[in-house]
Amino acid sequence: MSNDKEITIYDIAKHLNISPTTVSRGLKDHPTINKNTRKKIAETAKELGYRSNTFASSLRSKRTNTIGVIVPRLNSYFMSSAIAGMESVANEEGYNLIISQSLESVKKEIANANTMFNNRVDGLLVSLAYDTVETDHFKTFVDKKIPVVFFDRANESDDFMSILIDNYKAGYETTKHLLEQGCKRIMHLGGTRVRNVYADRWKGYKQALKEANIGYEESLVLVSSLNEQSGKDAAKHILKMHKKPDGIFAANDAAALYCMLGLKAAGLHIPDDVAIAGFNNDPFCQIVEPNLTTINYPGYDMGKAAAGNLIGHLNGSSNLGTTNKIVLRSELIIRASSLKKV
Amino acid sequence: MSNDKEITIYDIAKHLNISPTTVSRGLKDHPTINKNTRKKIAETAKELGYRSNTFASSLRSKRTNTIGVIVPRLNSYFMSSAIAGMESVANEEGYNLIISQSLESVKKEIANANTMFNNRVDGLLVSLAYDTVETDHFKTFVDKKIPVVFFDRANESDDFMSILIDNYKAGYETTKHLLEQGCKRIMHLGGTRVRNVYADRWKGYKQALKEANIGYEESLVLVSSLNEQSGKDAAKHILKMHKKPDGIFAANDAAALYCMLGLKAAGLHIPDDVAIAGFNNDPFCQIVEPNLTTINYPGYDMGKAAAGNLIGHLNGSSNLGTTNKIVLRSELIIRASSLKKV
DNA sequence: TTGAAAGCGCTAACAC
DNA sequence: GTGTTAGCGCTTTCAA
Numbered sequence: 001m002s003n004d005k006e007i008t009i010y011d012i013a014k015h016l017n018i019s020p021t022t023v024s025r026g027l028k029d030h031p032t033i034n035k036n037t038r039k040k041i042a043e044t045a046k047e048l049g050y051r052s053n054t055f056a057s058s059l060r061s062k063r064t065n066t067i068g069v070i071v072p073r074l075n076s077y078f079m080s081s082a083i084a085g086m087e088s089v090a091n092e093e094g095y096n097l098i099i100s101q102s103l104e105s106v107k108k109e110i111a112n113a114n115t116m117f118n119n120r121v122d123g124l125l126v127s128l129a130y131d132t133v134e135t136d137h138f139k140t141f142v143d144k145k146i147p148v149v150f151f152d153r154a155n156e157s158d159d160f161m162s163i164l165i166d167n168y169k170a171g172y173e174t175t176k177h178l179l180e181q182g183c184k185r186i187m188h189l190g191g192t193r194v195r196n197v198y199a200d201r202w203k204g205y206k207q208a209l210k211e212a213n214i215g216y217e218e219s220l221v222l223v224s225s226l227n228e229q230s231g232k233d234a235a236k237h238i239l240k241m242h243k244k245p246d247g248i249f250a251a252n253d254a255a256a257l258y259c260m261l262g263l264k265a266a267g268l269h270i271p272d273d274v275a276i277a278g279f280n281n282d283p284f285c286q287i288v289e290p291n292l293t294t295i296n297y298p299g300y301d302m303g304k305a306a307a308g309n310l311i312g313h314l315n316g317s318s319n320l321g322t323t324n325k326i327v328l329r330s331e332l333i334i335r336a337s338s339l340k341k342v
Numbered sequence: 343m344s345n346d347k348e349i350t351i352y353d354i355a356k357h358l359n360i361s362p363t364t365v366s367r368g369l370k371d372h373p374t375i376n377k378n379t380r381k382k383i384a385e386t387a388k389e390l391g392y393r394s395n396t397f398a399s400s401l402r403s404k405r406t407n408t409i410g411v412i413v414p415r416l417n418s419y420f421m422s423s424a425i426a427g428m429e430s431v432a433n434e435e436g437y438n439l440i441i442s443q444s445l446e447s448v449k450k451e452i453a454n455a456n457t458m459f460n461n462r463v464d465g466l467l468v469s470l471a472y473d474t475v476e477t478d479h480f481k482t483f484v485d486k487k488i489p490v491v492f493f494d495r496a497n498e499s500d501d502f503m504s505i506l507i508d509n510y511k512a513g514y515e516t517t518k519h520l521l522e523q524g525c526k527r528i529m530h531l532g533g534t535r536v537r538n539v540y541a542d543r544w545k546g547y548k549q550a551l552k553e554a555n556i557g558y559e560e561s562l563v564l565v566s567s568l569n570e571q572s573g574k575d576a577a578k579h580i581l582k583m584h585k586k587p588d589g590i591f592a593a594n595d596a597a598a599l600y601c602m603l604g605l606k607a608a609g610l611h612i613p614d615d616v617a618i619a620g621f622n623n624d625p626f627c628q629i630v631e632p633n634l635t636t637i638n639y640p641g642y643d644m645g646k647a648a649a650g651n652l653i654g655h656l657n658g659s660s661n662l663g664t665t666n667k668i669v670l671r672s673e674l675i676i677r678a679s680s681l682k683k684v
Numbered sequence: 685t686t687g688a689a690a691g692c693g694c695t696a697a698c699a700c
Numbered sequence: 701g702t703g704t705t706a707g708c709g710c711t712t713t714c715a716a
Contacts, residue, residue, distance in 0.1 A: 055401040056709035075422035084416040398693035
């Protein structure tokens with residue numbers, strides 16, 4: 001068993017005096033094989049230390065049991081949760097995950113998509129890079145009938161299925177909550193409107209203002225990449241404003257957090273001077289003081305849903321053609337950062 | 343190009359009236375191929391929409407260009423950083439990453455290792471599960487000369503290379519720092535001593551006490567799985583103690599954090615009543631109040647080092663046989679949680 | 685319920 | 701510098 005020689009189905013066949021075909025079938029529980037034969041095959045396989053050769057199998061069957069995953073960045077709480085969710089489903093269903101990150105660059109996203117394509121993945125799970133507009137680099141998959149599922153950061157095309165939360169509603173509810181707390185000048189820290197998630201959150205924000213008869217002010221909306229630096233910059237910007245906002249809705253938690261820390265450091269009181277809400281429910285929301293109001297965003301479930309649907313489709317049980325969009329629940333979690341004293 | 347028919351090297355060969363072998367060689371820049379021929383091959387490949395078939399190639403060459411990764415959990419800051427580091431190196435070198443998580447269970451770790459083995463990974467990167475003692479499930483890899491590299495959570499065997507930080511030194515220095523702050527009764531929140539990382543941190547702690555002529559008290563050492571709950575439990579435990587500790591060295595940040603929050607909530611003052619230090623430098627260390635003293639632990643670099651060394655070995659440039667252990671720099675970062683007022 | 689034969693697309697070995 | 705030949709290990713007809 002610890003030798004160099006690899007055991008093949010031929011060895012098993014010879015051992016049992018049956019044909020390789022039967023062995024092949026027996027190994028994958030083909031229904032037409034006699035129970036007894038099947039058992040013998042399994043035993044001999046174990047005894048001889050057989051392991052199946054996935055390449056030979058893939059070469060012949062044109063299936064790889066591999067799913068490609070392309071994400072902007074691996075090391076965020078949301079993304080690692082999503083991937084953990086995918087892994088749990090994939091592992092259970094006998095699929096492998098090949099993972100790569102675009103580092104928020106379309107160029108790298110395209111390169112990664114090509115690698116995945118060349119690696120003949122059975123399907124693809126994608127969360128788009130910050131600045132991806134065209135999704136032609138996934139057309140090759142569509143042409144070859146390789147299913148592509150977008151999660152979180154999707155685009156509007158009908159060619160691809162997507163797993164999302166209702167970002168519009170979440171943006172709307174967060175803004176409405178701030179209004180209910182008495183905010184009159186609500187600032188929005190948003191991301192690029194090229195990305196559905198940020199565009200929708202912004203639209204929800206606008207709608208809530210409109211319903212409250214508050215005019216939309218372009219100067220109260222900052223678009224950035226929503227990272228630590230963006231949050232700090234936003235704080236600096238606010239501190240210089242003549243008419244400061246009394247509420248902030250940030251499109252992610254990192255921006256909300258670092259903006260809040262910047263404002264606090266300058267002596268502003270949260271939430272009395274400025275109420276703040278973020279988006280994602282990163283763990284640090286419950287650590288920072290005051291705790292950060294945010295939208296709870298089910299990363300793990302989203303990963304599970306994305307992988308589950310893709311695999312379901314690959315196994316023929318579900319059909320991506322009919323289901324085009326799955327919207328997961330999200331919820332506003334109100335914490336001290338936005339709760340003005342009564 | 344959008345047809346079903348896959349282009350093979352035979353199609354290219356026919357197109358150019360040369361042999362498939364030449365095409366194969368030309369495609370991978372084999373030195374003995376004429377520059378002109380090579381160029382023509384590349385052009386035709388592009389024109390015809392050729393994509394290499396990795397299975398056929400792997401089947402023949404017995405190389406997969408795939409690296410397996412087994413980690414306890416994907417969704418921690420340290421681990422996602424490490425994986426991001428691996429991905430960056432692997433991608434650059436033309437390797438794919440297959441990733442799976444053991445969820446801290448040996449049983450699942452064994453299953454994952456077998457899957458990796460069956461998938462014929464060229465090499466394996468592993469961080470062991472919480473309770474893994476025996477590493478026989480990696481012996482199969484050794485037997486087949488498939489290199490295995492442990493990172494962070496390693497074991498002592500000489501069969502495997504490992505990438506680590508000096509946990510003993512880090513534990514020693516952290517404890518020493520607490521002693522220098524005037525702590526006399528330092529509690530240690532540790533993990534299982536089966537795991538090198540926790541055992542070494544604990545040994546460092548003991549050594550520092552010894553040098554300060556402070557007796558080691560078993561009752562001041564709590565062993566747990568070091569998660570959020572463990573931290574909370576530790577806080578409860580401490581609050582019930584008659585002689586409370588005046589310093590805490592936790593073997594990870596999560597335990598330190600939630601213990602600190604628990605103590606704070608009960609009215610204890612950090613660091614004056616109890617000084618606290620964690621381990622890992624998770625981002626929240628700089629968010630919580632007071633900021634948490636900790637050991638900075640280079641996840642991304644560790645991932646890069648692990649993947650880099652493995653790939654270097656696979657490409658024949660480095661030799662895992664000679665290098666057996668790589669120790670990366672780590673450093674104590676002193677923050678407010680342990681800095682008693684002078 | 686089982687088997688024989690062919691071939692998936694590539695590359696290693698050996699020739700020229 | 702290029703070509704011929706053979707075969708990696710499996711699955712898929714088709715036949716029995």
